[in-house]
Amino acid sequence: MKKILVFCDFYLPSVKSGGGMWTVANLVERFFDRYKFFIITRNYDSPGDTTPYDSVRTNEWNETFNASVYYADAAELTPKRISELFNEVQPDCVFMNSVFSTPVVKYLFARRAGLVRDTPSVIAPCGELSVGALKSKWFKKTVYLTLAKARGLYKGLIWKATTALEVTEIHNAFGRDLQPMIAPDLTPKHILPNFDLSQKPPKESDKVRLIFLSRIVPKKNLKYLLELLTTFDKGVVNLDIVGPNEDEAYWNECADLIAKLPNNVRASIVGTVNYSHGLELMRESHFFVLPTLNENFGYVFVESMAAGTPIITSDQTVWSSVEEKNAGWAIPLGDRERWLATLSKCVEMDNDDYLAMASSARALATGWLSDTRHEEATANVLTAALNSVK
Numbered sequence: 001m002k003k004i005l006v007f008c009d010f011y012l013p014s015v016k017s018g019g020g021m022w023t024v025a026n027l028v029e030r031f032f033d034r035y036k037f038f039i040i041t042r043n044y045d046s047p048g049d050t051t052p053y054d055s056v057r058t059n060e061w062n063e064t065f066n067a068s069v070y071y072a073d074a075a076e077l078t079p080k081r082i083s084e085l086f087n088e089v090q091p092d093c094v095f096m097n098s099v100f101s102t103p104v105v106k107y108l109f110a111r112r113a114g115l116v117r118d119t120p121s122v123i124a125p126c127g128e129l130s131v132g133a134l135k136s137k138w139f140k141k142t143v144y145l146t147l148a149k150a151r152g153l154y155k156g157l158i159w160k161a162t163t164a165l166e167v168t169e170i171h172n173a174f175g176r177d178l179q180p181m182i183a184p185d186l187t188p189k190h191i192l193p194n195f196d197l198s199q200k201p202p203k204e205s206d207k208v209r210l211i212f213l214s215r216i217v218p219k220k221n222l223k224y225l226l227e228l229l230t231t232f233d234k235g236v237v238n239l240d241i242v243g244p245n246e247d248e249a250y251w252n253e254c255a256d257l258i259a260k261l262p263n264n265v266r267a268s269i270v271g272t273v274n275y276s277h278g279l280e281l282m283r284e285s286h287f288f289v290l291p292t293l294n295e296n297f298g299y300v301f302v303e304s305m306a307a308g309t310p311i312i313t314s315d316q317t318v319w320s321s322v323e324e325k326n327a328g329w330a331i332p333l334g335d336r337e338r339w340l341a342t343l344s345k346c347v348e349m350d351n352d353d354y355l356a357m358a359s360s361a362r363a364l365a366t367g368w369l370s371d372t373r374h375e376e377a378t379a380n381v382l383t384a385a386l387n388s389v390k
Contacts, residue, residue: 002386005091006039009101012065013055015274016046016244018215019185020126022299023097025065026186030375031382032066038089040082040103043071046215048246072103082106083115093385094121099128099154100141108153120388122381124160126185127296129169132316136219145173158388160381162297163318181384183377185297187369191306192279195362199283200308203354206235208347211285211309213242213278213300214292218250221291221314221333226257228339229265235347239289242270242281282307286354287346291333292316305365308358312342327361 008024010017028037043058044050052073056062059076062069070085086107096104104123110116127133134141148154159180161167167180201209214220222241229237245251258267273281282288288304288311295301295317304311311328313319322328329342349357368374 001034001036002092003036003038003089004093004095004382005086005089006037006067006095006097007101007103007107008039008041008097009103010044010046011039011041011069011071013053014045016049016215016246016272018046019297019299020097020101023124023126023185024095026188027095027378028065028067029188030186030378035382037067038091039067039069040085040107041069041071042077042103043073046244046246048244077102077106079106079110079113079115083110086110086116091119093382094119095382095385096121096123097126099123099125100144105148105153108148112151112153120158120385121156122158122160122385123154124162125166125170125296127162127166127294129166129173130294130296131169132219132294133296134173149174158381158385160378166296181377181381183381184374185299186374186378187299187302189369191303191365191369192283195283195306195308197308197355197358197362200355200358201284201286203286203349203351205348205350207238208235208343208349209238209240209284209286210289210346211240211242211281211287212289213240213282213304214290215243216241216245216251216254217247219293221293222254223250223257224291224333225289226254226261226267228336228343229267230257230260230262232265232340232343233262234344235264237265237343237347239265239267240270240281240285241267242273242278244272279303279307282309285309287312287328289313291339293333302365302368305361306369308362310357310361312339312346322361322364325360325364326357327364328357 006024010021012025014021043052052058056071058071058073098104159170159178161170161180161182162185170180212222216222282304288309290313292314298317301311301319313330315330315332320330322330331338
């Protein structure tokens with residue numbers, strides 16, 4: 001069986017690290033019966049939670065989650081140690097689901113220094129090269145990319161883009177001579193397979209239950225939603241805020257807005273939940289709201305729609321067609337009036353119209369989950385890498 005060595009910042013049992021972790025988890029779930037996966041990752045949950053896991057062995061290989069996983073502490077993430085682990089595994093292919101993560105960068109330094117043998121290596125930026133993503137820590141990323149390109153760290157890689165737009169982003173960052181392969185991010189094979197519309201809460205006119213489920217960081221834009229709701233005087237709105245707080249200053253701004261919400265808007269701060277609990281909360285909600293600045297894919301949108309929960313998001317995602325499919329709305333962030341009008345529509349909606357939307361959302365999600373072309377596209381990337389002459 002061919003061996004694939006994966007470098008990623010975070011991996012299961014993480015519950016706080018977001019979509020990048022699921023990119024790898026779903027890759028393994030889909031292909032563990034065809035390839036042997038070895039994963040080098042950090043030994044803690046997320047940037048906001050650096051306490052080492054107590055359920056795995058640090059700085060050792062763990063046979064878990066259908067892979068051999070090496071949970072490294074900071075001292076282990078050096079080019080020299082990465083090269084030792086690489087030479088121990090002797091992989092046929094390397095997969096990196098980040099441009100900037102520390103495990104990936106350390107591997108690239110080891111590769112450039114000749115500490116590992118020349119091996120086909122796939123890199124998936126996972127949205128990190130979008131305009132919105134590059135604005136975060138712009139100076140640090142600009143300096144790093146300038147130096148990395150000058151030293152040839154990213155030369156000779158196989159680039160995997162999720163969309164045609166990401167191909168353009170890769171070209172803008174690394175040159176138009178590259179020929180990225182396109183393969184959408186993989187979802188689980190099934191989400192809530194026993195779901196039924198009868199599980200949705202009744203939708204009364206003049207009342208709505210919203211959920212924001214994401215990391216609480218500027219990119220996810222919770223503050224924008226709260227600013228809208230501070231002026232909202234239609235009906236009764238219940239908002240569940242679900243997710244880890246990774247930016248204390250940003251959270252303080254959000255907390256100030258929560259304190260200013262009118263009496264008809266009630267916010268519940270739920271905090272971090274695991275995957276299954278998050279799905280339950282989605283199923284118990286009427287609409288999922290995420291006014292994100294940018295998403296490369298957004299697993300949470302599929303999860304929401306699989307739970308029969310239509311989405312309200314910005315036009316900076318791949319889900320711009322949800323409105324025409326009666327599964328939600330994708331609204332420019334500059335159009336606050338339309339955001340407010342949409343929230344009003346959600347409040348006023350009756351149960352019959354709501355169930356029609358919930359059914360459409362579920363259908364869109366199940367259609368995406370069952371589309372075999374997504375897995376085939378990733379299979380083509382892995383096959384191309386494994387068949388490369390090195």
